[in-house]
Amino acid sequence: MSHAATTQNGSILQIALNLTLAALVSGIIVAGVYFWTAPIAAQQRIIQRDNSMKELVPGVTDFQPVKDHAGWFAAMKDGAPVAYVVPGEGIGYGGKIKMLVASDPTGALLGYKILSHNETPGLGDKTTQPKFRNQFVGKKVENLEVVKVHEDGKIDAITGVTISSRAVTKAVKESLTALNESILQRSAP
């Protein structure tokens, strides 16, 4: 009974028409769904970013964009900045790692949060977990060095995850350096 209704070979025009029609229907469905979900997804991304910032700088709800630096935010409390959040990006084992890095005005890290990455599940993605992330809290630029054997004041690499550990640390360091150079130095006495 297979293909009983479709005769052996239609003309090339029929075949082309068939394929075109299928593509048209697919296109309409995908476009329709995208039209419906895209604004919701965009909202979700903003909510996620705001949540990440609140997680990095607890107790602050007022984030003001920093002038002349796209994507940078100052966490304001009682009219004065208590922390800065800047985006960071590094190349890991599986491609780009995007994150937010938070620092207090003295240049000591409050932490980082990875927004998207492509690292090996079960290995590289351990860099998103608190056990590794908590090492960064309170560290300054000069402390940001990955070591395989524990050294006080440095960052311990995760076993078997050296590339991702280094990539994340390097990205954090670059963001913090940029922040130090442009804002923190200027406002220092």
Place this chain on the structure above:
Amino acid sequence: MKDSLWSIFSKGILDENPIFRLALSLCPALAVTTSTLNALGMGLSVMFVITMNNLVVSLTRKVVNPTVRVPVYIMSIATIVTVVELVLEAFFPVVFQALGIYIALVVVFAIILARAEVFASKNGVVRSVLDGLGMGTGFLFAMLLIGVIREIFGSGTILGFPVFGAWYNPPLIIILAPGGFLLIGLLIGFFNIVAKAKKAKGANA
């Protein structure tokens, strides 16, 4: 004589399990089974896509020209997968973040195209949907089995909760690709023995 509806559904779970018996779609079985949660998410996504696609292919089997059926099937699969991806991104961002990079790959899973070609293009809607559900369940079962074993022995956890004490030092190889190959090979061997035993029993009875 046609197979009963139950046998259409149940054959995908053991006798014709996509991964262990048909050895199709081994790529996701290797890549997305490092943790139970990933395996579960991927298994459910595939189950949904394969069932929906069997439905669409079965509904359109009389109007699609056989010469271009494969491109049409692939377009149908791609459309369903894209819709799943968009809906997950908008409404289930947590699941989307965990599975994001894998969902697009569902389009090229051999098992989905295989069921469209072998079954749904020749059978009615109810039978095709049951076939999709059965194959999807078999796929989910296989993914979960591999995922649970790899997570327990490779990370010492199950769904993120530790199962062993601190003394357990998980061997990395189980989480890495070679461990996946070894485990899938062993499991396929095991299910071959099961199938053989079942057949011998059937012959004796």
